């Protein structure tokens with residue numbers, strides 16, 4: 001029956017987690033692979049605001065009926081407030097269709113299915129490089145996926161001119177997948193001036209911008225990280241936004257994300273909202289309740305919300321500190337090399353420029369795990385391992 005089924009090679013990021021877990025070198029091993037925030041003690045945090053929300057949810061315990069296909073209204077409102085701002089005109093005009101999804105990945109999948117159904121000839125273009133699953137999800141939805149120029153290894157910046165030229169050559173309704181902040185995997189973001197230019201091209205060429213924001217709060221701040229989204233809406237663009245609470249609420253396993261589509265009118269947004277629900281219904285019917293309860297409780301309570309923002313900024317600041325420490329340590333060891341990119345890049349990731357061979361050596365000789373494309377999750381560093389990691393990197397670079 002299954003002779004024709006080809007084996008799965010495994011996922012380059014999640015497969016690394018399994019390998020790391022099985023590595024017996026427990027005294028030295030360091031996980032800088034998957035995009036997960038660990039505390040200074042190397043623990044996966046349960047945020048204080050989440051603990052409070054879970055107590056509220058448990059007292060008295062809430063019945064677990066089916067949620068609406070689109071998720072809890074309070075959850076959807078939380079997504080809209082965060083992404084578009086509490087004073088968003090598009091939201092108050094009813095032009096934003098938002099649904100709760102199974103993480104940011106679920107949002108991408110629902111959005112990709114919707115786009116492929118209603119724009120069957122549209123192609124999707126992702127940054128070169130991008131998070132590998134972007135390609136898998138859009139291809140899995142039946143779309144052809146191409147790459148647009150983005151990362152410039154020579155300048156550790158963006159190939160901005162090439163990117164703009166590429167966008168100029170795309171067809172109406174092609175999808176461009178954009179990272180509003182904390183680009184995954186490079187940590188290299190567009191400046192506001194660059195966003196303004198790119199979004200104007202997107203508008204002129206009638207492209208479909210699909211903005212995937214999984215690290216809001218880890219770059220500049222909550223509002224600053226949403227700049228590109230809010231600017232696009234202000235410019236009158238129709239836009240898809242997938243967001244994730246995995247990282248900024250440390251709720252990875254609860255699969256908490258959202259998909260928002262900004263339409264030209266309330267009537268169109270309502271139609272889109274209906275189709276998004278149908279898309280959900282035929283994939284997984286409705287989202288799970290717990291994560292919806294937690295997000296709703298935290299985000300719609302002023303005190304818990306303020307506590308949450310503070311906790312996100314603590315995570316952000318600890319990552320920044322680790323970037324600085326790693327940069328300082330490596331610069332001291334190899335003064336002829338420039339490691340300033342560590343503190344220029346934003347968010348959880350740093351694109352180190354290490355080759356696949358060097359990454360493999362880090363894993364084999366030092367039990368330091370990174371993605372083979374050279375992506376390091378800086379949030380896995382702490383004061384106890386940063387010097388060890390710097391030593392290991394210095395050795396493979398020599």
Ligand code: LMR
Pocket residue numbers: 013014033034035036131133184
């Ligand atoms: C990552 O990029 O490491 C995270 O987004 C986790 C994942 O699902 O790949």
